[in-house]
Amino acid sequence: MGDPPGMAIAHSTASGMGGMRTAGDLVARMQMSRGMRIKEAKEYVANKLGVSLLDLSDPVIMSEVREDLNIGTVTPLPGRAKGIEAKFRIAELLGIEINCVNRFRERVGGKF
Amino acid sequence: MQKFYARQGDGSLIKLSESELRHDLEEGTRDAAERGKISPLSEDELLYLFDIHSTPSKFVGVEMGKEVVLTYDAGTLKIRRVGVSTNRIQSLQVYEKLLGADTMELDHVDYSFKPVKPIIGNEQPVLEQALLVTTLPLFYGAMPNLGLYSQPDGPCPNPSELLPMGKISEARASYEEAVGFAVKDMVQVASAMYESGADGINFDTTGAAGDPDFLATLQAVEILRKKYPRMCIEVGMAGEFILGMHAELSYNGVRLAGLYPHKQVELAEKAGVTIFGPAINTSTDRSCPWNLARAVTFAKACVESSNIPIHVNMGMGVGAVPVVDHPPVDAVSRASRAMVEITRLDGL
Numbered sequence: 001m002g003d004p005p006g007m008a009i010a011h012s013t014a015s016g017m018g019g020m021r022t023a024g025d026l027v028a029r030m031q032m033s034r035g036m037r038i039k040e041a042k043e044y045v046a047n048k049l050g051v052s053l054l055d056l057s058d059p060v061i062m063s064e065v066r067e068d069l070n071i072g073t074v075t076p077l078p079g080r081a082k083g084i085e086a087k088f089r090i091a092e093l094l095g096i097e098i099n100c101v102n103r104f105r106e107r108v109g110g111k112f
Numbered sequence: 113m114q115k116f117y118a119r120q121g122d123g124s125l126i127k128l129s130e131s132e133l134r135h136d137l138e139e140g141t142r143d144a145a146e147r148g149k150i151s152p153l154s155e156d157e158l159l160y161l162f163d164i165h166s167t168p169s170k171f172v173g174v175e176m177g178k179e180v181v182l183t184y185d186a187g188t189l190k191i192r193r194v195g196v197s198t199n200r201i202q203s204l205q206v207y208e209k210l211l212g213a214d215t216m217e218l219d220h221v222d223y224s225f226k227p228v229k230p231i232i233g234n235e236q237p238v239l240e241q242a243l244l245v246t247t248l249p250l251f252y253g254a255m256p257n258l259g260l261y262s263q264p265d266g267p268c269p270n271p272s273e274l275l276p277m278g279k280i281s282e283a284r285a286s287y288e289e290a291v292g293f294a295v296k297d298m299v300q301v302a303s304a305m306y307e308s309g310a311d312g313i314n315f316d317t318t319g320a321a322g323d324p325d326f327l328a329t330l331q332a333v334e335i336l337r338k339k340y341p342r343m344c345i346e347v348g349m350a351g352e353f354i355l356g357m358h359a360e361l362s363y364n365g366v367r368l369a370g371l372y373p374h375k376q377v378e379l380a381e382k383a384g385v386t387i388f389g390p391a392i393n394t395s396t397d398r399s400c401p402w403n404l405a406r407a408v409t410f411a412k413a414c415v416e417s418s419n420i421p422i423h424v425n426m427g428m429g430v431g432a433v434p435v436v437d438h439p440p441v442d443a444v445s446r447a448s449r450a451m452v453e454i455t456r457l458d459g460l
Contacts (some may be wrong), residue, residue, distance in 0.1 A: 003437060010439070
């Protein structure tokens with residue numbers, strides 16, 4: 001309950017990682033897929049991306065990292081991975097299974 | 113004498129003197145410690161809370177590098193609820209691209225597993241399309257909501273009618289029957305949404321109908337964990353204390369009625385939950401500093417006794433967030449920062 005400015009925006013600004021602006025979605029995936037606590041999840045992602053722990057929540061650095069790795073950015077770029085395409089790359093980068101990526105692969109006949 | 117702005121639990125602006133602020137913080141942690149039989153906050157932690165509340169800033173935040181992951185309940189409902197005409201996939205994109213969400217949740221406006229079951233075939237394609245155009249992890253969420261299984265909304269005799277007639281064993285039998293129906297519905301809906309590609313299932317507002325509600329959820333989680341070993345399962349609670357509506361139900365040999373968050377999480381772990389979300393109620397007739405010291409005390413004990421990620425519920429009316437539709441950001445940001453920095457939790 002509560003309106004987005006009072007809840008979602010306030011929490012995101014006060015203590016959230018920042019989602020796709022940073023590495024928030026990637027750290028979340030490690031908690032969700034491996035049950036990692038926040039410290040372990042951040043260290044895992046930082047190691048895979050080759051950045052520092054502080055960089056993970058920095059939208060300037062992470063925008064460049066995400067663009068370089070082609071794993072989806074807030075501002076969509078022409079010819080670059082978006083949506084499910086980015087998730088294929090994230091699964092490979094983090095070494096995890098992403099449910100919808102696996103389902104997608106099955107639905108198109110397991111061609112890639 | 114210097115006074116500090118603060119909020120009442122109903123959101124109204126108040127002023128507290130230094131001694132009143134200190135008193136509220138001390139009383140808040142003492143209340144939680146006594147009720148939960150847990151440790152109160154230390155002097156340093158109370159001083160930290162005092163500093164957060166004595167700063168005149170409208171908005172505060174965690175130190176850089178201490179940010180945590182955010183998960184959401186009733187995710188796609190919150191855009192429609194304020195009258196913005198978006199469909200649910202657009203709402204997900206708004207959260208992903210405009211609101212800095214780390215994860216998001218798709219849900220139906222009738223936010224319970226039971227009403228979703230007959231329309232699951234309509235829900236799955238929406239999720240499947242949403243998954244094509246979003247990058248962040250997507251949950252599908254709903255409430256166990258055991259209340260929907262009693263008459264006139266459901267098949268079971270209504271315990272609230274049986275109890276005043278002294279029919280205690282009949283009321284208990286009704287709850288037990290409802291647990292069976294709810295487990296079946298939750299497993300069916302969660303399975304369908306997972307097989308459509310959801311990254312996780314969120315059981316939100318668990319325990320709202322007391323111990324049978326919590327038991328049904330734990331049993332559903334146990335079944336789902338065996339069926340889908342990789343499924344992310346988040347269980348968010350309805351309140352800080354499991355109400356003993358049945359009062360004799362147990363899980364894994366532990367009586368459910370009366371459990372506080374640090375004991376709830378132990379059972380959640382045993383059932384196979386991936387992320388646990390304790391909820392600590394906000395009292396409207398106490399100040400936000402009192403509520404925050406109390407909520408942080410409960411949450412800290414929960415984090416310390418957990419081996420799985422903890423995402424404390426910080427929505428309107430819980431986690432020291434005032435009970436008001438438009439929560440003031442001064443109170444929300446203070447609660448957000450203190451909860452993260454004192455408890456060392458994993459997310460909100």
